[in-house]
Amino acid sequence: MRSRANWILAVGCSVLCLSLSFAVAADVATNLKTIKSVGSEAKGHPQATKALAELAKADAKSLPQILVALDDASPLTANWIRSAIETIADRELSAKRPLPVADLESYLADTKHDPRGRRLVFELLTRVDPKTPDRLLPGMLNDPSVEIRRDAVARVLIRAGELFDGNKKDDAKSEYQQALTAARDDDQVQVAVKRLGELGVTVDLSRHFGFIQDWALIGPFDNTGKLGFPVVFPPENNDNLTAEFQGKDQKVRWSKTFTTDGYGVVDLNKVQAHHKGAITYARAEFTSDKSQDVDFRLGTPNSWKLWVNGELAFAREEYHRGASLDQYRVRGKLKAGKNVILLKVCQNEQTEMWAQRWQFQLRVCDATGTAILSSTRPTSDKAVTSR
Amino acid sequence: MPRMLTTLLAILVLTGSVGAADWLQFRGNDNSGVAADAKIPTLWTDTQNIAWKVDLPGRGLSGPIVIGDRVVITASSGFNQDRQHVLCFDAKDGRQRWQRQFWATGRTLSHPKMCNATPTPASDGERIFAFYSSNDVVCLDLDGNLQWFRGLTQDYPNVSNSLGMASSLIVVGDTLIVQAENDSESIAVGLDVVTGSNRWKLDRPIQANWTSPVVLRGKSSADDVVLLQSGKGLTAVEPRTGKQVWEYTSGCETIPSAVTSNGVVYVPSSGLTALEPQVGSSSPKMLWQSARLRPVTPSPLIYEDRIYSIGSAGVMTCADAKSGEQLWQFRLKNGLYSASPVAANGHVYVFHEDGTGQVLKSGDKAEVVGTHEFKETILGTPAIAGNAMYVRSDGNLWKISQ
Structure with missing residues (x-):
């Protein structure tokens, strides 16, 4: 009789635990959904704040489920989710309770998961076992993180x-x-x-980074008084490479240039002439073997607009606040086959010595910075390597 | 409940849990750089009068803030400076209470001297607000629990500067003021401290600007106004609505920020200009203007009715705050200064970029009474609270106290 009662009690407890487990999982999913509803200009903040407070109470076993939520999180909501993960992990480690190490290792090993989340897990595992980097890093040389x-x-x-x-x-x-x-x-x-x-x-540094070397240039067009930035000059809506257009001082035509700079810099002061209050357009063709999302990474001290296949990708009016590798990262899309990249590079009329640069560098890569090369890119023997 | 007690409670609610020992934002609660009643040492060494020293996980030009027994500081790390840290230390012993990290959602590029963690955080006594060059705004409770996260570059994509953003946050009443101005898209926003949503958003002059908003205290907290400085001038707005109260339309500096004292605004403009707002007038009265008092990077300090302004090559100029008349000029240690001077207990504290702290006696003649070389780059403005001064470098945070 007693053994039967114990059996019923055991089954009852199991069912209860299972139910609670499902309830916790459901709560975690609900709270994550609420957090992921956060949008621009604080949309959804009050609900997300409450959801985060609840989510942060979850136990360590919920960590893998929360981590997976990073895979399709926006840059904003990823930070909310990260905060929950940190709070849970800090609380559990402070209380000397274990983290689900095996599940975290599995998450880390699956490179399809969000690179930021995997790095976060790598650091959690290192907190648990400081020898983790020695054990794992030798096999992570090409990691997406x-x-x-x-x-x-x-x-x-x-x-x-x-x-x-x-x-x-x-x-x-x-x-x-x-x-x-x-x-x-x-x-x-x-x-x-x-x-x-x-x-x-x-x-071949330029190939390593994926800088575009082959450009067609046309200019200068007028940017006196910095008024040319919004002006639609003919190259913006006429892709005829044999056409002649009225430039700032005279008729202008497209000309070819090939930069041998290791970092892909095209110095317009050298390639064209030293102009002030001027605009040049640079056009490149890029052949992609498939449709894909890419980063267009630009460095320039000049104001610029970037179009990909006729669509404006981004525009920025800022003069002489420095120029550096990957200064701007513009997420965009390449279609399979030929793509046209058009860049408008605007120079102002500042007279200071430090305000004379008129140049750009542009590369195409994936989100980790790995070069994506045009299939019609020249072979390395045409490219000079470093500066 | 007795009316007096009710009134007292109402005041406490309005002011949060702000205490006399707090230093809640850039240059303190009133952005003045002054902690009148604090008693801090005028001499210290690497060990003497150093209560504690802690390591920091990243760089920062941001100054520490102090909320009761919590010292909060931001830092940024990573090859691209895209890891944004908020750290909280126990004021008593330097024990780290908590740390939170966030991934930058905006651009983190900056001039090499600057970094992502350049703006100083702020607090209303209940919450901590961290801000970065990336234009990310983070709100945490005092235990490090995230309350909300805004990415202003996500909302307004051209709000950034290739040399980095530097403007610090301030809280006035229940509104968090954020100024983010540059050559391409400039805004100032007033955020609800509880939700992070915009109470108001102003289009600001399209020009790079690294100055910080400043609170001008009124007769009561309802009369407080926020001063927004730019290369075009100085605009006073209501903190809760962003509605313009008055405007000074001569160009101002874009690095050192204004300071206020006894209802007078001292703004870096044509050197330094003293302005007195006029009730019912849309423009302030100019009291005086001095080309000799030209702050370069550090913001000026008003202390014991004198102005202290650090010009180029480390030349400090002291003047009478009422007249602008120069009292003395003195060459501090030659070189560059970024941290704004602060004052307490009859002394002015100045930090050279190379980490040399210099203590001057406040008075009608220049007198250095103490120096110490930390031998680490110091660019952030110190905090003074609870008879202690907190100083940060890229690698460390020190508590200086007896």
Whole structure:
């Protein structure tokens, strides 16, 4: 009799626990849905604030479910979700309760998950076991997470440096080449390129980053008084490369240029002439083997507009506030086949020495910074390597 | 309930849990840089009068703020400066109470001297508001629980500056004031502190601007106004509505910010200009203007009826606040200064960018009474609260107290 009662009690408890578990999972899903409804200009904040407070009470077993929610989260809502993950993990670790390490490892191993979430998990696992980087990073050299990849590359660079200093040049060369192939951050690329140069290896930097080298240029058009930025000059709606248009001072025609700069810089002061209050259009054709989302990454000290296949991707009116690699990141789409990239580069009339640059560099890459090359790109032997 | 007690409670509710020992925003609660009653050392070494020192996980030009026994600071890290940290330390022993990180949703590029964590955070005594060059605004409760997160560059995509944004937040009443101005798209917004939603949004002059909003206290908190400075002038607006109260239309500097004292506004314009708002008038009365008092990067300080202004190459000029007449000029340690000077207990505290702290006695002649070299780059404005001064570098936060 007693054993039957115990059995009923055990089954009852199991059903209750299972029900509670489903209820918790359902609550987590509901709260995540509310948080993901956050939109621009604080839309949905009051509801999301309450949902986050509830979500942050979830136990550690909910972490994998919450992490998966990062996969399709917007940049805004990803931060709300991150906050819940941090709060739960901090609370559990402070109380010396375990995190679901096996589930977190599985999440990290699946590179389809959100790169930021995977990096967050990598750091949680490292808090649990400080030897995690030693164990995992050697196999993460080509990881979609830029930060994980960076840490993995850093280790290879250290190893390569030790081999170089130990006069094991062939081994060092192999390591530096491995590091360069994986590196996406310019500081790491520069270290590898410098050492490879010393080891007799020439690197096509422009290809590594995916800079466009082949451009057609037309200009100058008038930008006196910075009034040309909103003006629709003929190249913006006429893609005839043999046409002649009225420029600032005279008729202008398209001309070809090919930059041999390792960072893809096209110096308009040199390629054309030193103009002030002027606008030049740069046009490139890019052949993509498939339809794909890409980053167009631009660096310029000048005001600019960017069109892809006739659609305005972004425009920015800012003069001489610096120019750098990946200064602007514009998310866009390439169609399969030929794509036309058109860039409007505006120079103002400032007379200071530091305000004379009129230039641009543009590359096409994925979200991690990995170069996406046009299938009609010239081979490396036409490209000069570094500066 | 006795009426007096009711009134007292109402005041407490209106002012949150703000205490005398708080330093809630850039240059303190009134953006003055002055903690009149604080007693902090005029001499310290690497160990003497250093209550504690903690490591920071990233860079920052932002100054610390102090809310009761919590010292809060922001930092940014990562190759692209896209990790945004908010850290909270125990004022007593420097123990880290909590840390939160957020991913930047806007541009993080900046001049090498600056970084993503350039603006100083703010608090209303109940909440913490962090702001970054990325234009992300984070609201946390005092225990680090996220209340809301705004990405202003997500909402207004051309609000950014390739040299970085620097304007700090201020809270006036129950409105958080954010100024984000640049060459392409400039805005100022008043956000509801509870929800983060816009109470108002103003289009601002299209010009790069690194100054911070300043509160001008009125006779009562209902009369407080917010001063928005730019290269075009200085605009006073109602904090809750953004409605313009008055305007000064001569060009102002775009790096050092205005300061107020006894109802007078001292704005970096044609050197330094003293303005007195007039009741019912749309423009203030100019009291005086001095080209000699020309702050370069640090904002000016008004303390004990004197103005302290740091010009180029570290030349400090002191003048009478009522007349603008120069009292003295003194070359501080030669070089660059970014941190705004602060004052307490009859002394003015100044930090060179190389980390050298210099303490001057406030008075009619220049007198340096203490120096100490931290030997680390210091660009952020210190906080003074509870008889202690908190100073940050890119790597450390110190508490200086006896």
